[in-house]
Amino acid sequence: MTRILSRRGLLLTGAGIGAVTGLGVSRAAAQAPEAPCRLAVSAGINAGTYRFHIGDIRTTIISDGTIAGNIRIYARDAEQAELDAVLGAAHLSQSQFPLQLNAMLLEQDNRRILIDPGANLAMGPNGGRLISRLADLGLAPGDIEAIFITHTHPDHVGNLRNQDGTVAFPKAGVYVPEPDWQFFYINEPDLSHMPMPRDFQERFIRNIKISLEAVAGNVLRYQPGREVLPGIMTVPAHGHTPGMSALLIASGGDQLMVTADLAYHPLLNIDQGWMPGVDIDGPAARQTRNRLFDRAAANNLLLFGFHFPFPGLGCLYRTGSGYRWLPQAWDFTG
Ligand SMILES: [Zn+2]
Numbered sequence: 305m306t307r308i309l310s311r312r313g314l315l316l317t318g319a320g321i322g323a324v325t326g327l328g329v330s331r332a333a334a335q336a337p338e339a340p341c342r343l344a345v346s347a348g349i350n351a352g353t354y355r356f357h358i359g360d361i362r363t364t365i366i367s368d369g370t371i372a373g374n375i376r377i378y379a380r381d382a383e384q385a386e387l388d389a390v391l392g393a394a395h396l397s398q399s400q401f402p403l404q405l406n407a408m409l410l411e412q413d414n415r416r417i418l419i420d421p422g423a424n425l426a427m428g429p430n431g432g433r434l435i436s437r438l439a440d441l442g443l444a445p446g447d448i449e450a451i452f453i454t455h456t457h458p459d460h461v462g463n464l465r466n467q468d469g470t471v472a473f474p475k476a477g478v479y480v481p482e483p484d485w486q487f488f489y490i491n492e493p494d495l496s497h498m499p500m501p502r503d504f505q506e507r508f509i510r511n512i513k514i515s516l517e518a519v520a521g522n523v524l525r526y527q528p529g530r531e532v533l534p535g536i537m538t539v540p541a542h543g544h545t546p547g548m549s550a551l552l553i554a555s556g557g558d559q560l561m562v563t564a565d566l567a568y569h570p571l572l573n574i575d576q577g578w579m580p581g582v583d584i585d586g587p588a589a590r591q592t593r594n595r596l597f598d599r600a601a602a603n604n605l606l607l608f609g610f611h612f613p614f615p616g617l618g619c620l621y622r623t624g625s626g627y628r629w630l631p632q633a634w635d636f637t638g
Contacts (some may be wrong), residue, residue, distance in 0.1 A: 306380070308504060310622040312486075319545075322348060323359075323385045323515075323550055325359075327465060328411065329435065332543060339382075339395070340395035344398070344407050346410070347367025348426070351437075352366065352573045352575055352614070352636070353366050353368035353604055354615035354617075355366070355435060355443065355534065355631075356542070356617075357558070358410075358553050358554070358555050358556075358558045358560050359445055359554070359557060360554065360555045360556050361362070361410050361411065361412045363409070363410055363553075363560075363614060364409040364411075364588065365406070365407070365409075365410075366406075366408050366409055366438065366441075367404060367405065367433060367437065367615075368405035368406075368421070368424070368431050368432065368433050368434040368463060369405050369422070369423070369424025369432060369433060370402055371402075371403050371405060371423060371428050371432070371459060372400040372401060372402045372403065372428070372430075373400070373403075374398070374400075374401070374500075375391065375397075375398040375399075375572075376579075376581050377401075377499060377500065377581045378401055378403070378568040378569060378581065379572045379573070379578035379580070379581070380499065380579050380586075381578055381579050382572075382576070382578040386576070388438045390571065390576060396467065396495060401569075403568055403569060404614050404616065405423050405431055405459060405610070405611060406420045406422075406612065406614060407434055407463075408465050408562065408608070409438075409441075409456055410536075410553070412555070413523045415513075416443065416447055416449055417449060417450045417451070417533065418448050418476070419451075419452045419454070419461045419475070419551065419562060420452070420453060420454055420562075421434055421461075421463035421464065421472075421473075422463045423432050423458060423459040423463065424447060424462035424465070424467070424472075424583040425462065425467065426458040426459065426461075426511040427459045427462065427511075432461075432467075434463050435463075435472065436461075436557070444539065445473045445474065446473075446474055446475050447477065449475065449477070450477050450478075450533060451464070451473060451476045451477070451479065452479045452532070452533070452540075452551070453481070453484075453565060454548055454549050454550065454562065454610075455481060455484055455544060455547060455548035455549070455565065456481070456488050456489070456515075456545065456547075457512065457545065457565070457582075460577055460610070461512060461517055462518060463520045464478060464515045464518055464520035465514065465519070467514050469514070471518050471522075472518075476519075476522065477522050477523075477524050478522050479523075479524050479525075479526050480516070480518045480524070480525055480549065481525070481527075481528055481533065481538075481547030481549050482525040482547060483546040483547030484546060484548070485516070485523070485525050485547070485631065486546075486547075487547070488509070488512045488516070489512070489516045489517075489520075492509075493509055494510065495508065495582075495584075496586065497582075498581065498582045500584075501579040504519075514613070519624060521611070523625045526549075527586040528541065528547060528548075528549035529629040534554060535554055535555050536551055536552075538553055539550040539596065540549075540592075541564060541566060542585070542588055542589075543583055543584070543586070543587075543588035544564070544586065544589050544592075545584055545589070546585075546586070548565065549564065550594065551564075558607070559603075559605055560602045560605070561596070561600055561605045561606070561607050561608065562608050563607050563608060565610065565611065566589075566592065566596060567580075567593070567609060567611075567612075568611045569611060569613075570609070570613075570618070570620075570631070573593075574620055574627050574629040575626075575628055575629055577626045579625070583624065597620060597624070597627050599623050601619075601620055601627065603621065606619055606632070607619055607620065613631065617632040618631040618632045619629070619632070
């Protein structure tokens with residue numbers, strides 16, 4: 305069924321076009337329907353897993369669920385008129401902008417490694433699906449040998465503990481970047497730069513501390529820049545947090561880069577180049593992002609984004625003024 309824009313809608317859209325001349329979004333804004341085209345999903349049936357291979361490494365993206373937050377958390381420096389145009393054209397909410405929680409499972413020679421297991425309920429009620437989705441794959445928490453953490457924000461470490469406070473993965477060594485361990489766990493972090501209320505910041509810190517406390521006996525601290533596990537090279541990516549690390553996973557001539565939170569969503573932080581509001585060191589985060597995105601573009605690397613639309617895979621290329629994201633299409637042949 306074709307939707308017809310009302311006269312009022314056309315006038316509002318027309319006003320939007322004037323506000324964003326030169327941003328390359330006016331055509332999309334002019335053609336966007338008044339409401340998104342979607343229907344209700346069937347509860348409990350969609351799988352939330354996607355499997356492929358990096359050389360000999362069987363790799364599965366597992367959705368822990370979703371989170372949502374105010375757009376200023378994810379796009380600090382965007383002009384309001386540009387936000388209105390870009391998000392309006394995509395029918396994305398500015399008060400509850402949606403992000404995914406994409407965990408990654410690596411399996412090789414009977415070893416199983418999780419990368420950034422996800423939030424559990426640390427950031428809202430729509431996380432916490434990882435354990436049941438591992439069970440769907442025939443795996444129990446005790447089957448996980450190692451867990452790799454890119455940075456210690458609660459949406460990445462919440463699943464280290466169960467809701468009752470016990471360790472979620474009892475046999476796993478947990479690799480944590482040393483600068484994050486010091487900043488968030490050993491010390492009392494100052495997060496006053498974050499565009500959230502004080503009580504949110506306090507919950508944020510508390511969720512980090514209780515998650516790391518649960519695994520403190522199994523933590524293996526690393527300095528980004530080394531091969532920590534065979535085939536997993538850590539790449540310094542600080543700026544979002546003091547110790548954030550991207551990962552380069554390599555096997556049999558294949559490569560994939562885990563981008564951690566260099567970008568929250570391709571629409572915001574790749575195609576538009578806006579900076580996340582929670583970056584603790586904005587200039588360093590921008591420098592890191594450009595360095596790694598340039599490397600990815602030059603080498604045509606497959607990228608993985610923890611918060612990108614599931615399953616978070618794609619590549620990017622350089623444009624005259626920035627970058628453009630190309631999502632990887634689903635492949636049912638494997
Ligand atoms: Zn995150």
